[in-house]
Amino acid sequence: MPCAFPNMLKNNKGRGPMTMPATPAAAAPPPSPAGAQTPPSWRRKIGAGPPRGGVTAGQFVDIGPDAKTAAEWALRGLTPPDLAALRAYRLARVREQLAARDCGAILLCDPLNIRYACDASNMQVWCAHNAVRYLFLPLDGPLVLFEFQSSRHLAAGLDLIAEVRPAISWNYMHGGEALATKARRWAAEIVDLMVAHGGNRRLAVDRVNPEGAAALGELGLSLHNGEAVMELARVVKGAPEIAAMRCALAACEAAMAEMQAALAPGVSEIELWSHLHAGNIKRGGEWIETRLLTSGARTNPWLQECGSRQIQAGDLVAFDTDLIGPDGYCADISRTWLCGDRPASGTQRDLFAVARQHIDENRALLKPGVHLRELTEKSDRLPEAYRAHRYPVVMHGVGLCDGSPRGLSRGRRARRL
Incomplete structure (x- = not known):
């Protein structure tokens, strides 16, 4: 049987270097000896980092487009996105949806939702099927990123993130038969953050295994659909997002x-x-x-x-x-x-x-x-x-x-x- 051309109605709309304030970041823990593992107890306060396309300490380079791509866009008359405005707009959209549902915070595990909320990126495809990082985003207050081991440096320059903590990876690959015990440790830290940010115990979550949901519930939190929060936040695009999409x-x-x-x-x-x-x-x-x-x-x-x-x-x-x-x-x-x-x-x-x-x-x-x-x-x-x-x-x-x-x-x- 014949078939008309597939996917027949999709969006087809058509960066010079971006700058961000380069204020000094908080001091990182001292370097470990060669070959040593970073201890799991690290926490780091985050400050603003390098400008777009810039390099800090000779090792951190922005993952975005290069100058050649920026020149291509300029020839097409495209204006690159203002990253600071882009991030602020998306965060405001999430908080608008949290307020509409009377939720005190949202806990994000989906790497695309984390990216939307704070622009943090880390092995996106791998993390999509390995629950090793998550973001605590309160209705009002600083964002806390729980990052995969040895990855705290990736948040450098993301001014929306106030603090990076080590993630408790309690999926089966990392938790094994101790999964429930690790889930309770994980849940206790989330509850502490909820209490510190006003005591509203309504928490939106985009992804959570049964053990995690049970642990949060046992500690008195009421769980709500974080996927709906994020889908509706992402529906409406602001001018910075439209510029990014065109590029x-x-x-x-x-x-x-x-x-x-x-x-x-x-x-x-x-x-x-x-x-x-x-x-x-x-x-x-x-x-x-x-x-x-x-x-x-x-x-x-x-x-x-x-x-x-x-x-x-x-x-x-x-x-x-x-x-x-x-x-x-x-x-x-x-x-x-x-x-x-x-x-x-x-x-x-x-x-x-x-x-x-x-x-x-x-x-x-x-x-x-x-x-x-x-x-x-x-x-x-x-x-x-x-x-x-x-x-x-x-x-x-x-x-x-x-x-x-x-x-x-x-x-x-x-x-x-």
């Missing part, structure tokens, strides 16, 4: 252009896809979330992963970038290209016409004030021949990753925001 999208489009230049009969799907990776990383991007690039008959049904198939002349090549670009912002762009110089076939032209109409009609519905239910109910309905393999949603939000809001395909239940 990430520009980096993605430049990487796509390099991938398109490498498209030729005989190249494999995975080799072609590697150009997107390389183009993203060299522009300060961070990782790619999926392997969605396929060719020929493998484009239908969608959601197959790229493989070793050699692309042939006349093949359609469909992909979804799903990349996390500079400053951690997602660029989720879908494209379908024709390989080689031969004209598109009649069937390919018909598919293009259906896809183009679907995108144009749905894009016309987007306007300030439209309700998600209205957007879903009025969205273009694909012809019957394409519905079995349609994409799950008509459109969705994006920021540091895919997120709320989303409009469902017609025929599926609409969600109110």
